[in-house]
Amino acid sequence: MTALFLALPTGRLLPETLDRLEQAGIDVRAVRADGRRLIFPPQGENPGFLLVKPADVPVYVEAGCADAGIVGKDVLLETPRNVCELVDLGYGFWRLVVAVPAEKKKCWPGDLPLNLRIATKYPRLAETYFTRRGRAVELIYLHGSLELAPRAGLADGIVDLVATGRTLAANGLVEVEEITRGSARLVANSISFRTKKEALMRLVAKLEETKGRGEGHV
Secondary structure: OOOOEEEEEOOOOHHHHHHHHHHOOOOOHHHHHOOOOOEEOOEOOEOEEEEEOHHHHHHHHHHOOOOEEEEEHHHHHHOOOOEEEEEEOOOOOEEEEEEEEHHHHHHOOOOOOOOEEEEEOOHHHHHHHHHHOOOOEEEEEOOOOOOHHHHHOOOOEEEEEEOOOHHHHHOOEEEEEEEEEEOEEEEEEHHHHHHOHHHHHHHHHHHHHHHHHOOOOO
């Protein structure tokens, strides 16, 4: 039987992803031992791994370079891809919120400028949210730390992911509204889901078992 290839997200999700895979009986020692390699071929029935940026996980899975991948639901919502979402993995929790400088909290939303300037890494989700509220916004797409934008005068507020809120507080920002929330998901290539369904369902079952060892999911 051909082993699966899994696309794994680098960054903050990787450590817990490796822990969960290990708890599911998958050998990830090679990934832990070599922080520079990006591709690890399958070993027997043990899956192979591709290490890619989180936003690229669905791209590799959709293209068939990986049979399945682990990625935050935020990525799936912001940049939809033709992949099969198999299971909520119950970790990597996040909330997408609107935040403004603390001194402007009492002005939200009525007393702020009609044409709000909002800095974000999630323009699709932000635009959908404000459109539904009937609020005109100018979205400023940034790659780096969004917390700087209001303090530097670039934006009136931000739309960003938060976990604890400590980074917002450290930069004088406060949350005023929650847009959505989510966690890490296992996704699969649509063709692999048909041709390797048995192997994928075994993987799903094993990962489902690990959820009881972590926190409850959102």
